[in-house]
Amino acid sequence: MSSTNGTRPVRVTVNGTVHEATVEPRTTLSELLRSQLGLTGTHVGCEHGVCGVCTVLIDGKAVRSCLTLAVQVDGSEILTVEGLAAADGTLHPLQEAFSAEHGLQCGFCTPGFLMAVYALLTEKPDAGEDEIREVLGGQLCRCTGYQSILRSVMRAAAQFRESKLEWVR
Template identity: 60%
Template sequence: MGDVEIELTVNGAVRRGRVEPRLTLADYLRGHCQLTGTHLGCEHGVCGSCTVLLDGAAVRACLVFAVQAHGTEVTTVEGIAGPGGELSPVQAAFRDHHGLQCGFCTPGFIVSVTAYLRDHRDPSDDEINEALSGNLCRCTGYQGIRQAVRAAASNQERGSDV
């Protein structure tokens, strides 16, 4: 089978191109769009480093083919910040609460937490732990990450959108 024409919206910009049917969305974003914030860790959907929003749902970009994203809207970690480049409340909370160390897993956490807090305005600690269970971090011990999620949720409760 030959290349397939796709069109999708990535971080608000329409992208068109021809891709091999077996190309993953993660590889498309990194190679064709030069959006390298979508990291590739395990390439099996386990670590969460490649998490992006696909029509608003958090998905593992290593498990989605680029052709499956045809006609959709994709938001990567680069699209989470405000239009002027200001950090989103989740990004600011990760910075303020030391929710990162080496930073490799951070984009996946930022995207996952952004989607989670959009739908869960006041999560309990157990709910936060469950929400974080789909992303792996080998450096932080998760304490700063949990504090960042609590802070972002708290800011959201005070009226600031995630």
Template identity: 60%
Template sequence: MKSTNSISVSVNGQVHEREVESRLLLSDFLRHELGLTGTHVGCEHGVCGACTIQLDGEPVRSCLLFAVQTDGHSITTVEGLAEDRDHLHPIQQAFWEAHGLQCGYCTPGILMTMIPFLEQNPDPSEQEIRKALSGNLCRCTGYQHIVDAVSLAARKMKAINSGS
């Protein structure tokens, strides 16, 4: 019988050891057990993308994983992006400057999806950005400002990587 399990998981660089019920979703574990409410919960069946986090560096839906499955793995959430309040991640800065959000509900999932995308595609076309965004629903912006923000983020991240 294993309906509860002890897990050890690294979240934003900090190791947490917890006893979790088998059925506890990773999204609920992050929000309720660790208090990391930046990961938002939308549809809870893998369609909206709001709960996207990075598992071992790859974007995945945290509502489609059980917390127990992350035992021994490493997670990054939106809280792990900025160094502090005055030093946002370049993609966060770009979303601020280009008005890439209105209500902000979908934003954390979009950021966690787009960072690996931009790392693999430093110079994406608008079409590629739109395709990469297709797994994240936004009901406010009409997407145009999100596309602009991702494009600005690409330029910022490229500038940083080239050391200028």
């Protein structure tokens, strides 16, 4: 146990790389990712769990990084949108599907959509349209519209069922 007024060390694996950082207890995971680790692909919108742009994976589960303290995830594995594309910049098949079906316009909400959908499909490869819609309902998009996002995900889901290995990060 520890109780401290000051900063404390945290060790997290983000996109396969181990990071050690020193944070105040009040530092949220989104803040750690963006300001300290420089991973600004995770966006921040409402900061009270409603909009979903800050969604990342913690130990395989989609969560709001704005509603999680960095100190809570000490020892955890995090996947952010930067971890989707290959090292050489080749887009992840899920990102390709969003591109092909016009699943983004301004792109602000896209990282959250991608991570929420990635978590769903890797956990439930056979997720049907209802389950996909439910997850999309937890992410706000104010310009593209949900129909093209749904088409993107349906396309990605069909592709995922055929070639899982290319997918999992």
